[in-house]
Amino acid sequence: MLILSGKEVSKKIKEELKKEIDSYLAQGLRKPGLTVILVGNDPASQIYVRRKRETAENIGINSICVTLPQNTTEEELVETIKRFNEDENIDGILVQLPLPSHINTHRIIETIRPDKDVDGFHPENVGRLATGIGRGIIPCTPLGIWLMLKHYDIDVFGKDVVVVGASNIVGKPMSLVFLKDERATVTVCHKNTKDLSFHTKKADILVVAVGKPNLITADMVKEGVVVIDVGINRLESGKIVGDVDFENVKEKSYAITPVPGGVGPMTVVSLLVNTLHLYRLRHGFPPHPFAQI
Numbered sequence: 155m156l157i158l159s160g161k162e163v164s165k166k167i168k169e170e171l172k173k174e175i176d177s178y179l180a181q182g183l184r185k186p187g188l189t190v191i192l193v194g195n196d197p198a199s200q201i202y203v204r205r206k207r208e209t210a211e212n213i214g215i216n217s218i219c220v221t222l223p224q225n226t227t228e229e230e231l232v233e234t235i236k237r238f239n240e241d242e243n244i245d246g247i248l249v250q251l252p253l254p255s256h257i258n259t260h261r262i263i264e265t266i267r268p269d270k271d272v273d274g275f276h277p278e279n280v281g282r283l284a285t286g287i288g289r290g291i292i293p294c295t296p297l298g299i300w301l302m303l304k305h306y307d308i309d310v311f312g313k314d315v316v317v318v319g320a321s322n323i324v325g326k327p328m329s330l331v332f333l334k335d336e337r338a339t340v341t342v343c344h345k346n347t348k349d350l351s352f353h354t355k356k357a358d359i360l361v362v363a364v365g366k367p368n369l370i371t372a373d374m375v376k377e378g379v380v381v382i383d384v385g386i387n388r389l390e391s392g393k394i395v396g397d398v399d400f401e402n403v404k405e406k407s408y409a410i411t412p413v414p415g416g417v418g419p420m421t422v423v424s425l426l427v428n429t430l431h432l433y434r435l436r437h438g439f440p441p442h443p444f445a446q447i
Contacts, residue, residue, distance in 0.1 A: 155404055155405070155407055155408065155409070155410065156306065156408065156409035156410075157409075157410065157411075157412060158302055158306055158382070158409050158410065158411045158412075158416060159412070159415060159416070160298070160302060160411065160415060160416045160417055160418060160419040160420040161415045161419045163301065163302050163305045163306075163419075163420060163423075164298075164419035164420055164422065164423035166305075167301065167423050167426075167427070167444065168209070168212070168213050168423055168426065171213050171423075171426055171427065171430055172212075172213040172214055174430065175213060175214035175215070175430070176214060178433075178437075179214065183437065184216075184243060185214055185215060185216040186214070186215045186216065186245050186246075186429050186430055186432075186433035187215070187216045187217075187218070187241075187243045187244040187245050187246070187429075187433075188210050188215050188216070188217045188218070188244070188245065188246045188247075188248070188272065188425075188429045189217075189218045189219075189220060189238045189241075189244050189246070189247045189248070190203050190206055190207060190217065190218070190219050190220070190248045190250060191219075191220045191222065191231070191234060191235070191238075191247070191248070191249045191250065192219065192220070192221045192222070192250045193222045193223075193224070193226050193231060193249075193250070193253055193254055193257065194222075194223070194224040194226075194253075194254050195224060196252075199250050199252075202250065203219060203221075203250050204219075205422060206248070206422060206425060207219050209422055209423070209425075209426065210425075210426060210429070213426060215426065215429055215430075216243070218244070220234060222234065224254055225254075226254075226257075227256075227257075228256070228257045228258060228261065228262070231249075231253075231257060231262060232261070232262070232265050235247060235249070235262070235265045235266055236265065238270070239265075239266070239267045239270060244270065245270065245272075245429055245432040245433040245436055246270055246271075246272030246425075246428060246429040246432050246433075247266050247267070247270045247271070247272060248272050248273050248425065249262055249263070249266065249273075251323075263275045263276055263277075264276060264277065268291075269432065269435070269436075270432065271291055272291065272294075272425060272428045272429055272432060273291075273293060273294060273425075273428075274290065274291035274292050274293035274294070274297075274327070274428065275293065275322065275323070276291075278290070279291045279292075280322075280326075280327065283327060283330050283331070283334075284330055286334060286335075289435070289441055291428055291431070291432070291445075292327065292331065292424075292428070292445065292447060293323060293324070293327045294421045294422075294424040294425050294428065295323065295324045295328070295363075295384060295417060295420075295421045295424070296324065296327045296328040296330075296331045297331075297424040297427065297428070297445065297447070298417060298419075298420025298421045298422075298423065298424040299328065299331075299361065299382055299384075299417060299420065300331055300447055301420060301423075301424065301427075301444060302382075302411075302417075302420050303359075303380075306409065308359075308380055308409065310332060310337050310338045310359060311337050311338070312337075312338070312339075313337075313338045313339070313358040313359050314338070314339050314341070314356050314357055314358045314359075315329075315332045315338045315339065315340045315341070315357065315358065315359045315360075315361070316340075316341045316342075316343060316353050316354055316356065316357035316359070316360050316361070317329050317332075317340065317341070317342045317343065317361045317363070318343045318344075318350070318354065318360070318361065318362045318363065318364055318369075318370070318397070319343075319344065319361075319362065319363035319364040319384070320342050320343075320344040321363065324361075324363040324384055325342060325344070325361075325363055326342070328361055328363070329342050331447050332359075334447055338359070341353050341356075341357075345364075350374070351373070351374040354370060354374045354375055355374060355375065355376055356376070357375065357376070357379055358378075358379065358380065359379070359380045359382070360375060360379055360380070360381050360382065361382040361384065362381070362382070362383055362384060362385060362396070362397040362398055363384035363385060363397070364385060364397055365385055365386075365387060365397065366385065366387070366397055367385070367387040367389060367395045367396070367397065368395060368396075368397070368398070368399040369385075369397045369398070370383075370397060370398040370399060370403060371399045371402065371403070372399065372402040372403050372405065372406055375403055375406055375407070376406070377406050378406075378407070378408045379406065379407050379408065380407065380408055380409045380410070381398055381403060381404075381407050381409070381410040381411065382411050382416075382417065383396035383397055383398040383400070383410070383411050383412075383413050383416060383417065384396070384397070384417050385397030385398070385413065386413060386414070386418065394413060394414055395413060396411075396412075396413030396416075398410070398413075400412065400413065427442060427444045427445050428445060430442055430445075431444070431445035
């Protein structure tokens with residue numbers, strides 16, 4: 155049984171990205187620029203933003219964090235984004251989600267310029283991923299999972315892939331990544347799926363992203379499955395667990411991601427990959443190989 159360590163893979167990728175950025179700086183080019191915008195004081199969001207900023211700075215990306223109060227109006231947030239849309243030193247813009255309830259998240263996502271949409275949530279980028287037309291930005295978690303599978307030489311061609319969870323952030327784009335070039339046969343399950351285990355038992359590769367602790371148990375998977383657990387759940391005891399019953403499911407798995415230390419670090423490093431990808435395109439360089447599927 156193979157443990158898919160996002161911590162180890164992301165460390166190697168960050169080392170390569172840092173060397174690449176150092177080479178650009180040696181040529182006299184500016185640093186890649188990333189703006190992260192946080193609205194409100196949600197503790198979890200503050201932790202995520204701080205982690206993203208520190209990681210970016212450590213490899214040579216100029217990371218600007220803009221923290222706005224909880225009562226920031228939608229128009230104020232739109233104007234803030236527009237300012238960075240026009241800043242030629244900024245390659246990527248990320249608005250930390252979730253936003254306060256009085257702000258229309260869809261409008262905010264659409265306000266970010268597609269060529270600075272480092273999260274890959276803009277409808278234009280989603281459309282490019284779905285159609286394969288042009289160079290779109292792949293959302294960070296699906297891209298991170300793809301990079302992890304490549305690192306461990308896990309082939310997806312012809313495999314039955316089951317994605318549990320149909321969110322715009324993970325489930326839907328993840329299914330599109332696996333479908334690209336007709337690589338895999340993909341089933342997407344969600345809260346209205348009847349007999350979930352009927353589908354999960356067929357999976358050669360199982361991706362779970364629903365936010366329900368230990369939803370997937372050993373009797374719901376087949377021998378030799380590859381399990382990607384995107385869930386991060388805190389139990390009353392304080393323990394962090396995923397959506398998969400790790401201890402029991404791992405006994406039937408060919409490979410499995412731990413929680414924490416699996417998908418999480420890959421999501422963060424993919425943000426850096428996308429930032430550098432946009433930086434390269436802005437300077438007329440080829441697309442970044444890590445940002446391609």
